Amino acid sequence: MPHRFFSNGFVATTFASLCIAFVPSAYGQNSAGPQPVPLPPPIPAPVDAPYAGTISLSVDLTNVNARVLSVRETIPVKPGELMLLYPQWLPGTHSPSNPIGDLAGLVIKANGKGVPWVRDRVNMWAFHIDVPKGVTTLELEFQYLAPVKPQQGRISNKIADLTWNSVLLYPAGYFARRIQFASELRLPGGWKFATSLDVKSQNGNLVQFKDTSLHTLIDSPLYAGINYKRADLSTGPDNPVYLDVFADQPEQLEITPEELQYHKNLVIQAQKLFNSRHYDHYDFLLSLSDTVGGKGLEHHQSSEDGTRANYFTDWAAGVAGRALLPHEYTHSWNGKFRRPADLWTANFNVPMQNDLLWVYEGLTNYYGNVLTARSGMRTPDEARDVIAQIAANFETSPGRTWRSLVDTTNQPIVSSHGTLPQNWPSWQRSFDYYPESDLIWLDADTKIRELSNSQKSLDDFAKLFFGMNNGSYVTATYTFEDLVKALTTVQSYDWTEFFRTLVYQVNPQVPENGITRGGYRLVYNDTEPEWMKHMDKSRSTSFATSLGFTVKGEGNADDGDNPGAAGTITGVSWDSPAFKAGMTPEMQLEAVNDQAFSISSLRQAILAAEKNNAPIKLLLKRDKEFITLTVDYHAGLRYPHLERVESIPDRLDAILAAVE
Numbered sequence: 001m002p003h004r005f006f007s008n009g010f011v012a013t014t015f016a017s018l019c020i021a022f023v024p025s026a027y028g029q030n031s032a033g034p035q036p037v038p039l040p041p042p043i044p045a046p047v048d049a050p051y052a053g054t055i056s057l058s059v060d061l062t063n064v065n066a067r068v069l070s071v072r073e074t075i076p077v078k079p080g081e082l083m084l085l086y087p088q089w090l091p092g093t094h095s096p097s098n099p100i101g102d103l104a105g106l107v108i109k110a111n112g113k114g115v116p117w118v119r120d121r122v123n124m125w126a127f128h129i130d131v132p133k134g135v136t137t138l139e140l141e142f143q144y145l146a147p148v149k150p151q152q153g154r155i156s157n158k159i160a161d162l163t164w165n166s167v168l169l170y171p172a173g174y175f176a177r178r179i180q181f182a183s184e185l186r187l188p189g190g191w192k193f194a195t196s197l198d199v200k201s202q203n204g205n206l207v208q209f210k211d212t213s214l215h216t217l218i219d220s221p222l223y224a225g226i227n228y229k230r231a232d233l234s235t236g237p238d239n240p241v242y243l244d245v246f247a248d249q250p251e252q253l254e255i256t257p258e259e260l261q262y263h264k265n266l267v268i269q270a271q272k273l274f275n276s277r278h279y280d281h282y283d284f285l286l287s288l289s290d291t292v293g294g295k296g297l298e299h300h301q302s303s304e305d306g307t308r309a310n311y312f313t314d315w316a317a318g319v320a321g322r323a324l325l326p327h328e329y330t331h332s333w334n335g336k337f338r339r340p341a342d343l344w345t346a347n348f349n350v351p352m353q354n355d356l357l358w359v360y361e362g363l364t365n366y367y368g369n370v371l372t373a374r375s376g377m378r379t380p381d382e383a384r385d386v387i388a389q390i391a392a393n394f395e396t397s398p399g400r401t402w403r404s405l406v407d408t409t410n411q412p413i414v415s416s417h418g419t420l421p422q423n424w425p426s427w428q429r430s431f432d433y434y435p436e437s438d439l440i441w442l443d444a445d446t447k448i449r450e451l452s453n454s455q456k457s458l459d460d461f462a463k464l465f466f467g468m469n470n471g472s473y474v475t476a477t478y479t480f481e482d483l484v485k486a487l488t489t490v491q492s493y494d495w496t497e498f499f500r501t502l503v504y505q506v507n508p509q510v511p512e513n514g515i516t517r518g519g520y521r522l523v524y525n526d527t528e529p530e531w532m533k534h535m536d537k538s539r540s541t542s543f544a545t546s547l548g549f550t551v552k553g554e555g556n557a558d559d560g561d562n563p564g565a566a567g568t569i570t571g572v573s574w575d576s577p578a579f580k581a582g583m584t585p586e587m588q589l590e591a592v593n594d595q596a597f598s599i600s601s602l603r604q605a606i607l608a609a610e611k612n613n614a615p616i617k618l619l620l621k622r623d624k625e626f627i628t629l630t631v632d633y634h635a636g637l638r639y640p641h642l643e644r645v646e647s648i649p650d651r652l653d654a655i656l657a658a659v660e
């Protein structure tokens with residue numbers, strides 16, 4: 001590797017080694033020296049007992065222009081020590097990432113007089129208050145300062161995603177389900193809203209909600225905005241499901257009858273898969289925007305969904321992201337109703353343990369992709385291409401040679417919910433427990449079908465495991481052993497060993513048995529799938545399976561979700577031809593074989609190199625330096641596809657077909 005690639009990091013490394021060299025040699029092993037100060041007592045463990053009184057919460061959303069939400073909160077208290085908590089661990093994010101730094105202006109009063117607060121010295125989400133004698137309520141005022149960029153904060157002048165965990169403090173020491181809240185929200189004039197919360201009253205732009213527990217409040221976010229449309233997806237009066245759409249522009253709310261039917265099919269097919277529901281009513285909260293960032297966050301009776309503004313108006317462009325709603329809806333069963341025992345916590349400041357996320361998220365990804373196909377949101381061809389892409393991506397990701405899949409379930413915490421960028425995700429591994437679990441659960445599904453002579457499938461497991469207590473939305477937790485037991489009930493097999501090998505051990509082999517047993521093989525050729533040609537031009541174009549990098553194209557650059565100008569190298573696969581030639585992320589691709597860079601000039605160069613021995617010449621720029629790389633690569637574009645193997649039953653097609 002050329003030395004210059006490390007020129008930036010070299011200075012930092014030098015300073016770090018100075019510190020290591022001097023400090024231990026001077027003070028290292030001597031017994032004389034400081035002794036540790038005891039840490040403050042931990043946050044009190046929550047108990048399953050009612051918190052006395054109801055907390056009043058009033059949120060003012062009228063200053064959306066500044067993204068400043070003003071909060072007033074009245075908390076019934078007793079004199080003495082009190083600890084108030086800002087939620088730290090949010091369900092669905094699997095990480096302690098609720099940004100406490102965005103809370104400001106905290107003033108606490110009792111009977112009109114100020115009451116001082118002191119932040120805990122260890123846990124930044126905890127505040128100590130000494131409640132004076134004779135005081136029975138505390139009045140709090142503070143602001144939640146949402147990020148001004150709507151890509152980050154999901155609040156614009158037209159759409160707002162209100163997460164209650166951003167706008168409240170609650171008393172430590174109690175289960176979240178035992179603390180009652182009476183909440184109200186003041187909306188900007190003319191704005192509409194949608195939420196799974198039950199409304200008590202509405203007076204102009206002031207909405208009051210029925211009293212609810214802290215648990216349900218935080219699980220019931222609210223979308224609001226200027227341009228709003230509600231579509232009914234219910235399968236009947238016993239299964240009310242709604243699509244609540246907020247958009248930048250009114251015309252983006254236009255839904256064709258065909259698109260509406262796909263979404264209704266999703267609800268129908270989910271019912272057939274799970275044969276149950278675990279909500280009173282369900283609301284898909286969907287923002288369609290080119291400024292408000294994308295999102296997918298599950299809740300019991302709703303989901304926060306956000307995607308590109310042309311979701312309905314350019315349906316063909318969205319094949320890649322089409323599983324968003326099916327994934328989040330599946331979570332109502334898998335993740336919210338059934339939850340790994342160590343991922344369920346009594347309140348929002350108890351750490352979560354993520355080791356079963358390959359079920360919570362991984363199986364949701366699998367069922368989500370299956371339901372996307374069964375509902376018609378993706379054609380069978382498109383659904384197979386997505387599986388091919390997942391497998392191909394792992395074939396170029398050598399991180400699996402050192403890191404087990406189960407270790408990647410720690411990634412939400414390691415990466416602070418994905419906010420810390422990774423330079424080499426194909427080596428570091430990232431949120432692999434989502435896509436790799438697609439392959440593992442496909443393996444399990446086809447195994448059940450093979451062993452049972454197609455009499456049983458993972459659909460039977462869905463009904464057994466997620467269909468229990470139909471109608472209930474009280475979370476039922478499970479362990480690895482419970483999972484194995486339910487699978488064994490459906491089909492006898494050594495499931496413990498199956499998952500031990502694929503999930504818990506370092507497993508360099510890409511788990512492609514499900515593709516093979518599904519009646520297909522993974523192949524590569526120069527044919528780009530038709531749907532990929534319609535993808536958003538702002539996305540990076542992947543050459544990961546050929547030269548080994550992704551690059552921003554010429555279209556609509558720098559839209560926040562996909563930052564970087566045309567030619568920006570957004571990723572380089574470890575050990576790929578480009579990596580070996582010296583390419584790194586954040587370089588700028590200027591020219592290909594002495595022609596100005598464009599996606600098509602790069603494609604042409606790869607196709608031409610298939611037919612001759614000349615290396616591909618790339619001119620790149622990093623900071624002020626121009627770098628010429630030659631890549632000796634002649635294997636073509638290598639688009640992954642699944643090719644039918646006639647000698648094996650087409651189990652994959654059976655999985656992807658709508659259930660009648």
Ligand SMILES: [Zn+2]
Pocket residue numbers: 298327328331361364
């Ligand atoms: Zn998920």
